[in-house]
Amino acid sequence: MLGAAAGTEAGGVPQQGRGVAVEARGLTRRFGPQLALDAVTLRIAPGESFALLGANGAGKTTFIRLVTGFLLPSAGSITVDGLSPALRPSQVHARLGFVMETSRLYPELRVRGFLRFMGGARGLGGAALARAVDAAIARFHLEPVASRLIGNLSKGYQQRVSLAQAFLTDPPLVIVDEPTGGLDPVQRGEVQALLRALRGERSLLLCTHDLEEARMLAGRVGVLNAGRLVAEGEASEVLGREDALALFRTGAEPAR
Amino acid sequence: MTALRALMRKELASLFGAPTAYLALSMVALVTALIFFDHLRLYNQILFVYASATMGGFASDSVPDYVNLWDSVFFPVMETLGLTLIGTVPLITMGVFAEERARGTDELLLTTRLTPWQVVLAKFAVAYLFITLMMAVSFLYPATAIEQGGLGLEHLSAVFLGLTLHGAGLASIGLACSAFTSSQLVAAVSAWAVAFLFWDLTWASSFVGERIAGLLDALSMQPRYSSFAGGVVSLANVVYFAGIALVSLAAARFSFDLRRVSG
Numbered sequence: 001m002l003g004a005a006a007g008t009e010a011g012g013v014p015q016q017g018r019g020v021a022v023e024a025r026g027l028t029r030r031f032g033p034q035l036a037l038d039a040v041t042l043r044i045a046p047g048e049s050f051a052l053l054g055a056n057g058a059g060k061t062t063f064i065r066l067v068t069g070f071l072l073p074s075a076g077s078i079t080v081d082g083l084s085p086a087l088r089p090s091q092v093h094a095r096l097g098f099v100m101e102t103s104r105l106y107p108e109l110r111v112r113g114f115l116r117f118m119g120g121a122r123g124l125g126g127a128a129l130a131r132a133v134d135a136a137i138a139r140f141h142l143e144p145v146a147s148r149l150i151g152n153l154s155k156g157y158q159q160r161v162s163l164a165q166a167f168l169t170d171p172p173l174v175i176v177d178e179p180t181g182g183l184d185p186v187q188r189g190e191v192q193a194l195l196r197a198l199r200g201e202r203s204l205l206l207c208t209h210d211l212e213e214a215r216m217l218a219g220r221v222g223v224l225n226a227g228r229l230v231a232e233g234e235a236s237e238v239l240g241r242e243d244a245l246a247l248f249r250t251g252a253e254p255a256r
Numbered sequence: 257m258t259a260l261r262a263l264m265r266k267e268l269a270s271l272f273g274a275p276t277a278y279l280a281l282s283m284v285a286l287v288t289a290l291i292f293f294d295h296l297r298l299y300n301q302i303l304f305v306y307a308s309a310t311m312g313g314f315a316s317d318s319v320p321d322y323v324n325l326w327d328s329v330f331f332p333v334m335e336t337l338g339l340t341l342i343g344t345v346p347l348i349t350m351g352v353f354a355e356e357r358a359r360g361t362d363e364l365l366l367t368t369r370l371t372p373w374q375v376v377l378a379k380f381a382v383a384y385l386f387i388t389l390m391m392a393v394s395f396l397y398p399a400t401a402i403e404q405g406g407l408g409l410e411h412l413s414a415v416f417l418g419l420t421l422h423g424a425g426l427a428s429i430g431l432a433c434s435a436f437t438s439s440q441l442v443a444a445v446s447a448w449a450v451a452f453l454f455w456d457l458t459w460a461s462s463f464v465g466e467r468i469a470g471l472l473d474a475l476s477m478q479p480r481y482s483s484f485a486g487g488v489v490s491l492a493n494v495v496y497f498a499g500i501a502l503v504s505l506a507a508a509r510f511s512f513d514l515r516r517v518s519g
Contacts, residue, residue: 029519031519070515086516123363
């Protein structure tokens, strides 16, 4: 278990158990005339690993931003553990860890300093913060680089740092956006192995365009195409379809 | 409060971990020193002229009243210091939000316990702390003019209060401009434009009616800043600078909501 906040209600952090549910109903988001997400309805059950697949620009990142409350929906609704990120952002944020695409960190900070900052920003303090940081460094094998500047690390290590900050408070939901984008095969394997080890303890929402990664890490998948959910189901079932690749091409029919 | 403290510590580490902060401190101190000594040199030359004109030696009563340390050195230096701040503060604040946006870390920041108001206030507090430090260093030379003029600690405090309020207004304008863009250049240029515009709006008075001219005068920073430099602490002037800071910080806060809607 990571961090003192895990398994407690201290500081408003929800009790860590089998994760929380994410539920989207008719979720729609427009950017001016452009429809980025078109009436997406899906449910991620507590403790489930769910991969949202799609080509670049399919709407995956928009979906994530709606879950985190960074964007407001144009229509429809989204809830995390029954809470609206638009109306109760701080309560939703207490329940999630967020791993962004690589390089979206603070290059001028050292690894330990960055983790201390993120732990503090997530409400940890004093001895609990120190324990959580030490545990995250050990869990994500960051000992050799703990005192180095993030900007001087390889992309593989940077992504491990990003993973480590998301797990500092042991949140019941972790959102991971393109975790292996831009990584070489060895680094990709290492990050995937870390994610595989963390499945099942919590809800995991993974966004990727790598089918193999989705098959490896997720129990269920959803496929977005031009903002519409064109397929949803068991990973083996959806990705095993003969026309699986066609789901990513423009013109695929929405899932019923 | 834990989250707020964490962000402030991180902002301080980022600010003082880069050479830019020390460079800015040194440059402003150097420029102020040069301006101060230039005015002091000029003042001494004028005194020398009067002393030379008095064949029997220097006689203080031969120097006109308007040639004094206060008017010849302190006021022009303070005026220049106010303008130096307008030139420098946007360089300090331009990256505060714009850089977060450009590298996408603002999204990470907003998935923590930090509320948008906390983010704005923490970043303002750190920027303001730095500007106050910068002013304290730069104020040493003009302060000697006050001390030599025998005006005492009260006057010194009033002048420094004016400087810090001016700095707070400029810092918040800079933050607001930085919050609406991901380009540091756009943030700096827009902050300069707004600050210079508000520094002196009286030039526009001749083009508008009497009522609007009065409003423009009331909105100008320069006369209010000069009032502090004269040792006068007026509640109206304090409220004016606090108002600028509050409106600008509210604008920075509003940028978060705008992004949630417009993307």
